[in-house]
Amino acid sequence: MNHNDLIHEFGRKSVVEHLHIIETFCEKNELSGNDGLYGQFQFVKALIRSGSIEHHPGIGRDLFEISYTIWALEKLGYLHIIDGVARRFKKGGEYGDTSAYLSTEEGNYFKNFLLQAQVGLRLVESGIDVTCGDDQNGDPDYFTEEDIRLEIKAPASKLALFQALVKGVQQIEDKGSPGIIVLCLDHMVTRKMIPATVSPLPEEIISIILSGLPTNTNSNTIGVIAEWGSWDGNAAFTVVQPIMNNAKGQTENNKLKVHKIWSALCSESVYHDGIVVGDTLHPFPYGKDYKSGVKPETFFSATWPSL
Numbered sequence: 001m002n003h004n005d006l007i008h009e010f011g012r013k014s015v016v017e018h019l020h021i022i023e024t025f026c027e028k029n030e031l032s033g034n035d036g037l038y039g040q041f042q043f044v045k046a047l048i049r050s051g052s053i054e055h056h057p058g059i060g061r062d063l064f065e066i067s068y069t070i071w072a073l074e075k076l077g078y079l080h081i082i083d084g085v086a087r088r089f090k091k092g093g094e095y096g097d098t099s100a101y102l103s104t105e106e107g108n109y110f111k112n113f114l115l116q117a118q119v120g121l122r123l124v125e126s127g128i129d130v131t132c133g134d135d136q137n138g139d140p141d142y143f144t145e146e147d148i149r150l151e152i153k154a155p156a157s158k159l160a161l162f163q164a165l166v167k168g169v170q171q172i173e174d175k176g177s178p179g180i181i182v183l184c185l186d187h188m189v190t191r192k193m194i195p196a197t198v199s200p201l202p203e204e205i206i207s208i209i210l211s212g213l214p215t216n217t218n219s220n221t222i223g224v225i226a227e228w229g230s231w232d233g234n235a236a237f238t239v240v241q242p243i244m245n246n247a248k249g250q251t252e253n254n255k256l257k258v259h260k261i262w263s264a265l266c267s268e269s270v271y272h273d274g275i276v277v278g279d280t281l282h283p284f285p286y287g288k289d290y291k292s293g294v295k296p297e298t299f300f301s302a303t304w305p306s307l
Helices: 003-010 015-028 036-050 057-075 079-088 109-125 158-175 186-190 203-212 252-265 296-303
Strands: 130-132 142-144 149-153 179-184 221-229 238-245 270-272 276-278
Touching (some): 015 036, 015 079, 036 057, 057 079, 079 109, 079 130, 109 130, 109 142, 109 179, 109 186, 109 252, 158 179, 158 221, 179 252, 203 221, 203 238, 203 276, 203 296
Parallel strands (some): 149 179, 179 221, 238 276
């Protein structure tokens, strides 16, 4: 069953059925309390009872997307993926519109939950066999049948982008298998750090990413796939852009691995250009075992003092 068939079948379901999907999922994964997914579920029910759900279109879209992702993964036999995401996101911040968190460095909890789950769904829809890692064992977020590790990060600022990238590199190198970091940059679009247009990433963002990628040709970190989009339902778009440094981008096998994941994350409605391959004048000083005595935030402030 392809993506369009899934959307068509799910589109026939009512709001009550959407809520039932989320409620069943929360019960199965023992999610409760005033925060996390269960908190959002209760909040949406209250909005529906008061007749004010139409005044919160963002919340309505999130409800639809979360329930669809749960339903579609179960339909495809991969419910264990979002069960794994639920374990990682057992607790989260209280739910609110995306505009409510713009004064902080933190990302929106439900967008992070949804973004990670949707990456898994798109991989499965493309025919890639995916398993969700066990966070307690230090596993990656996902790994594929070809033993490619995937770390999913959703930073909410330029500094958080660099910190997340360095952490992702260290997580991949710690496991000793090839890996790719998927950067979901929607928070940075909402904060106007990335233009809400269908265009390549700004040069300064590419520079930050290249600076965090290891320059050692023997490293396991193959590259980055950045994706970002608009949360405005009236002008929705998504852009997917792979980025590699010259240490990895000159090898055809590495490019093929990036291209496979990149293609899986794309669809007819997604803008994508070629793989960006480049180098940096400011490589992060990864030390032995890819640990470093330099804190990422210290390096970032010294390298980009104006950011």
